Amino acid sequence: MDKTLYLILLLIALCSVSECVQRQYHFINENKTWTEAQRYCREKYTDLATADNMKDMNELNKSVNDSSVEFVWIGLQKTGQDEWQWSTGEPALYLNWLTGQPEGRDICAMMKNGKWEDLPCSDNRHFICNNTNTGPVFVNQTVNWTEAQNYCRKNHSDLVSVQNQNENQQVEKIISDRKLPEELSQVWIGLFRVRDSWQWSDQSNSSFRYWKSREPNNYQYGENCTAAELNPQGQWHDMSCNFQYSFVCYEDPELILIKENLMWSEALRYCRQNHVDLVSVHSEEIQRRVMNVVKWPSTEAVWLGLRHSCTVGIWFWVSGETVCYQNWAPGNGTSEEDCETAVRSGAVQSGGAQRWISRPETDKLNFICRRN
Template identity: 75%
Template sequence: MGENANVKRQYHFINENKTWTEAQRYCREKYTDLATIDNMNDMNELNKSVNNKGFQYVWIGLQKTGRDKWQWSSGEPALYLNWGDKPPDGRDDCAMMLNGQWHDLPCSNNRHFICDNTNTGLVLVNQMMHWTDAQSYCRQNHIDLVSVRNQNENQQVEKFISDRQLSGSYVWIGLFRVSVSWQWSDQSNSSFRYWNTGEPNNVGGENCAAVSQNTRGQWLDDPCNKHYPFVCHEDKLILIKENLMWSEALRYCRQNLVDLVSVHSEEIQHEVINVVKRASTAAVWLGLRHFSILGIWFWVSGETVCYQNWAPGNGTSEEDCEHTVRSGAVQSGGDQHWISRPETDKLNFICSRY
């Protein structure tokens, strides 16, 4: 490995011709996933793994999602959706309400609309506008087009419309469809792209990305059912977004990967910081245990704790006096320091393949 010792993922070139979906399945069984690429450094590593073996095209883990993403004008994700009898078919990009149900219609339709205002609440605007003009109007004069985040708000807006004698009319709400985007197979939010000039050109359903060897490894979009060799990646650290007690987390890692992570160098702490940002709990279990009889902390991998990254007031011998068994976790926000927590807390955790 040498210079690669601190690369946070390894690439594995697989010389078997498969469709994109078959390649994805193979990588998920044998490694972490089809290759994700974060930066030019990763791209060079990936190219090294393919290493001009004479293949023209090689699959990577980038795919155009058929899923349409609806979101609120305010920027909030649309978690609650209340489509009428016809769910969106992917042709129209803006949403209206009719008798409490939502319908997608072309954004160029002229309709009444509802703005949100901090002081007065809902505001019905008695002018007919395109959705985008309605959005601008609300943003200039109020806050934004209305968001309808749950059933309760949906009923309020429906009642608001009928109180103003507009039942039976379509009224714009702040919901719109974000144009179809490319997504990494492992759900990474890496925005790095290395398309060749003129790509992705989307000629007839080209929904998967491949590396082209004849353009210095730049990418093109291709139909997903073509058969190409492919590159998998293997993450060294994996965040598990399940909330388990420390001993359950240890068992999970040992059964499914190698172990709960031991952070015995600054390099590994950097990798932990990369991984931990996506956690859903404020702290995340490490393989760090307090041995109260001896009054010491140790890593489950057997190393003593030489490199340290404790938050102030944590990791001291005062823990000896408590009767709760303590284990070590890393903060998922802020400075990502280590903290001592009762081992019965239920937290996300990080498994390691080292």
């Protein structure tokens, strides 16, 4: 192969790398309040457990190796905001409400003639599941929204989500092809409104929910934290945060924050001797994982494996990847670095938008190692 073409293809491959590494869950068989469990997880791992989908929940349930444990804390806590979300955990970016909808009284959504309306979740309707292999599937049963959600999760993937006009037309056609009578033409989709929005401890934007029927109910008032009931399916209950339960933490299997204050070259040596390397951030997915790992450092910024070459005036990753994806803070990451004062290396801010910044390599900061 022509050498120039080979280099171009290699550059494209490096610039398009994207990883999706599942969380590692760790069961802690110590009874603590939700806040105590959160503090423990942040000190020892990354945070209290977050779940993005049913695959995560299955892994979380499998991590609990004590059959006598009934409930475990996970990282979901009430925040008090209202928003519409998909049952799958995807954000509701595309909305196709009928004029005058939603009315605001109900919290579950159905489709009729391609438009959406809110309905009481207790109404019995046909519904559409999404199947990973075949796509949307019409289910010829009339059940309430929660029963429809449970059926889809057990037999397919989840209640259908609709993310754009094409998907909306596809679901509308599936319904119209059934030629349902007028009184049965309202069909459940996977959209629901969270009246008292819940937020994950690690601030992730996952809207996946796995509440048990009639939960959350705020039964004893002040039930602002979430515990998973392990038998039989790990579904969720809202609980008082002062109850004491065992809990599940999570960590990134590839990235680890080292809370030692070292110069950049010392941090590089530490990572290569004890793990693999300083982290390279060559995709938005890895940047998101870095943001999760870097939430609780002891310094205002954290070293990355990012280095500036004064010889050729470019930034590069020490692991060999080209700097394709970029997340620089304004005024940082230029080729005109001050090479006379100190060699510059890259760090990620601990707070705010967690952008990358240029720092003298002699600064002493925490750092992130790549473990695999």
